[in-house]
Amino acid sequence: MINVEVSIIVSRPIEEVFAYVNDFRNTAQWQTGVVEVRQTSEGPVGKGTQLIFVRTLLGRKLEGASEMVEYEPPTKNTLQSTSGPMPFTITRIFEPTPVGTKVTLVFEMHPGGVFALAEPLFARSLKRSAEADLGNLKDLLESRAVGISS
Numbered sequence: 001m002i003n004v005e006v007s008i009i010v011s012r013p014i015e016e017v018f019a020y021v022n023d024f025r026n027t028a029q030w031q032t033g034v035v036e037v038r039q040t041s042e043g044p045v046g047k048g049t050q051l052i053f054v055r056t057l058l059g060r061k062l063e064g065a066s067e068m069v070e071y072e073p074p075t076k077n078t079l080q081s082t083s084g085p086m087p088f089t090i091t092r093i094f095e096p097t098p099v100g101t102k103v104t105l106v107f108e109m110h111p112g113g114v115f116a117l118a119e120p121l122f123a124r125s126l127k128r129s130a131e132a133d134l135g136n137l138k139d140l141l142e143s144r145a146v147g148i149s150s
Helices: 014-021 024-030 119-142
Strands: 002-010 034-039 050-057 060-072 076-081 088-097 100-109
Touching (some): 014 100
Antiparallel strands (some): 002 100, 060 076, 076 088, 088 100
């Protein structure tokens, strides 16, 4: 099993950071490899929301379904895969700080088959990618002078 945890401080209020991250129309702007995210369930984002993530990997488009299994605005959400070659859970934790918001991503992944042999490589790659994504999020949100818009 792969466990990766990375954090960053974003100099924006917790409500703005949480709202931006949970508006999945924004995901491709800050997550490397994400082409689009489609919500397949009705209603606003919350516990039970069903999503399809479309990513590129090695020049190929891959689709994977996820479900929001925890949703606690503005402090936490957890997505769990419901399809794909590697079952995973991603928890996003948002904590207010004196200078903004600490955002922590916690990944748990269960590679199987051939992927299990490369687990250490996947773990390092996932950590680097998560650090880059949080850096993108920080840069994007801190560059906005006023408010968050989709």
